[in-house]
Amino acid sequence: MNLEDKVKNLPDKPGCYIYYNKDKKVIYVGKAKNLNKRVGSYFNRVHNIKTTRLVREIFDLDYFVVKNEMEALILEENLIKKYRPRFNILLNDDKAYPYITITNEKDPQYKYVRKYNKKSLRSYGPFPLGSNAREIMTILERIYPLRRCKGNLGKPCIYFHIDQCSGACFKEVDQSFYKNNISQVDKFFKGNVKEVEQTLINKMQIASNNLQFEEAQRIKETIKSLKIITFDQNVELNSQKDTDVFNYHISNENIALVGLFFRGGKLIFKDEHIQEYFEQDEEAMLFNYIDAIYTKNNIPHKIIVPKFSNDILINDQLKTVITKPINKEEIGLIELAYKNAEELNRKSLIKSLSAQTNKSVVLKELQTLIDLNVYPNHIEMFDISNIGNEFVTGSCVVYKNGVPSRNDFRKYNIEIEDASDYHRVKNMIYRRFQKALVERREMPDLIIMDGGIIQINAAKEQLNLLGLEELNVIGLVKDDHHKTDHLIDLDGKVVNIKSNRNLYNFLSGIQIRVDEYAKSGFRKKQNKKFLETGLEKVTGLGDKKIQNLYKKFDSLENIKNASFEELNSVIKNTNTTNNLIEYLKK
Incomplete structure (x- = not known):
């Protein structure tokens, strides 16, 4: 059809x-x-x-x-x-924001996490990336302590001695202690920070009176951090319920999407995303953006959007909290989100006009330079790294829309008898694209080999073998100082790229990345080889136990000289300990 x-x-x-x-x-x-x-x-x-x-x-x-x-x-x-389709909303990160949580345990403790956990007793946030969330948690640990150690240590931990642990390390803690402190934390996140501030001031005064000037100075810095965290907001909600507001603005062939997050009646931060707009259904784009955010974050009591059609498909949880603006306050919030989206588009336009390394321009220049028949939206570059003939590692880095697509990066352990780069490249390319065919993955618009005609021919031979002769392959060659020098185009001709600074920087950046990615692979293998002791051959002895043995005894010689009881205190298995002793005797 x-x-x-x-x-x-x-x-x-x-x-x-x-x-x-x-x-x-x-x-x-x-x-x-x-x-x-x-x-x-x-x-x-x-x-x-x-x-x-x-x-x-x-x-x-x-x-x-x-x-x-x-x-x-x-x-x-x-x-x-x-x-990763180019017309979909593609976020640059996973949108997992920081939270401060209180664990749901008999002796709860504070945790700083990057993903909302429904099982927590309490979750506060989300906080903006790069915020003072860790500093907030430090303040709470000092003012409203919960369990801060592992618990059941049989003796007071160091934190108990400085009043930052409940004492679960050595005693049974009354649940009312936790209940009261958690209640105070709830009030804190609802905006009642004066009590915390006054408590800190009192502690600072006591430390100063006792001539504990270093402690007094530390508390003073904590108060300063608290003021930074809890500055007065011009934007506030009458409701204390968690409320998120979303809107968008379309301009200059871009769509800007903005989310405003209110907690405890205060605007705590905003999330922004901007990308090209192709006259698509803007409401569908907005809801795809919202879906991506709440995949890994807490769903608030209310989500306000400018409009909400019945044919928009969203999950049941979001459906119960999403609403159009109803009252004057909510209409004002939608307008505020719109103004923020409008400003995001304005800043993006200024940035794109002034930026000399605009990715789309650079990619079009690359397409023209090598007479490529398609726009190089999807680029894959390959490299081999090794020391002599050991630890041989192949690497592939992927760029989409001119930026690294890190989830698509891959390393390849290359263990073949032939030690030439030609055969190593063939091994890597065949494995990469044979699997791509099986999984029906999207093929790249351009393949770049780290190297010259030898690497290009090795790649083309394997692509032809797989029936992928239509794929475009070029080479990127380094000079004697291991810096990007020139490229080999689709016809095997040398092309100077140093005169085009933006294109040179772009290609050089890819080459540096693929080189470092390959090296990180062989270094990992190298380190593992250096750490091999032979103990992994002992039946029942795994990596964790070997690590614990070295932590306690420092060296293989000390392990050999240890008694059965000393070894078994770490291994905790009689048969395995006997196996180890027999192995060491040999």
Whole structure:
């Protein structure tokens, strides 16, 4: 069937759809309550309103029917992670923000975590990245102590002696102690910081009176940190309930998305994301952004968005808390989020105009320079690193849209008899792309080999063997000082790149990264080799036990001279200890 017939014959069922361009690359992944209605809306819009850049690139489509909306949400997330389509919302990080939690244990303790944990007794946050969240936790540990040690030590820990541990290290702690302190922490995060500040001032005065000037100075610095953390906000909510507000702004071919996070009635931070806009469904883009944030973060009591259509597919948890602005205060918050998104677009425009190393410009220059038949959105570079003929490691770094795609980086242990770079490259390239074919992964627009014609020919030989002769391969050559010098183009000709500073810096950056990534692989192998003692040959003795033995006895000689009882106190298994002693005798 042609594309039009495929669209007309889509089922009226929930599922996910995939759009391909003429090069059979995935350019967009979407989810729908009704595949026929949702996908059809893209193509109806072409005739009724305007042709979108997304629709102009659609050459083919595929789809998956699922049982329900939740399965569609999960499948979409997995497909986006797999294909990283350029028209989808692709966040640069996993959006896992810091939280301060109190563990749900008999003797609870504070924890600083980077992912919301539903099992915690209390969770406070999220806090912005680079914030003073750790400093906040330090203050709470000093003012409202919980358990700070491992517990059950049989004696007071060092923190107990300085009033920063409940005493669970050596005694049974009354639960009312924890209950009272946790209650005070709750009040603190609701904005009642004066009590904490006054407590610190009193402690500072006592330390000063006792001539403990260093302690007094430390407390003074803590008070200063507290003031930085709890400065007065101009933006406040009447409600104390956790509330997040989202909006977007479209300008200069970009869409800017902003989230404002209110905790305890105060605006604690905002999240921002900006990317190219292709006249897509902006509401769907906003909800994809929201989905990505709450995959790893606590869902608040309320999420306010500018509009909310019934055909937008979101998970059930979010559905219960998402609302359009209802009262004057909520309308004001939506306007505030819009102004922040507008400002983000304005700053982005200024930055893009002034930046001389704009990635898209550099990639287009590379495409023109080597007469590449496609825009090099997806680049893979390969290198081999080793010492002599030992610890041989191949590496592959991947760039998409001109930036590193670290989740796609790979290392390859190369253990073959032939010691030439030619054969090592062949081994790595075959393994990389044979697996890519099996997994039906997207192929790169451009392959860069660290090296010259030898490495290029080795790569092409294996690609031809796999039926991938259409893939583009060039080489990046270093000079005698191990610095990027020139490239070998698609026709095997030497091309000078030093005259184009932006392109040179871009390619040199990739070459440095692939080199360091390869070296990190062989260094790891090298270190492991140096640490081998032979003890791993002892039946029942694993890496952890070997590590513990060295922690206690420092050297192999001391382990040999230790008694059965001393060894067994670490190993805690009679048979394994006997195996070790027999091995050491030999």
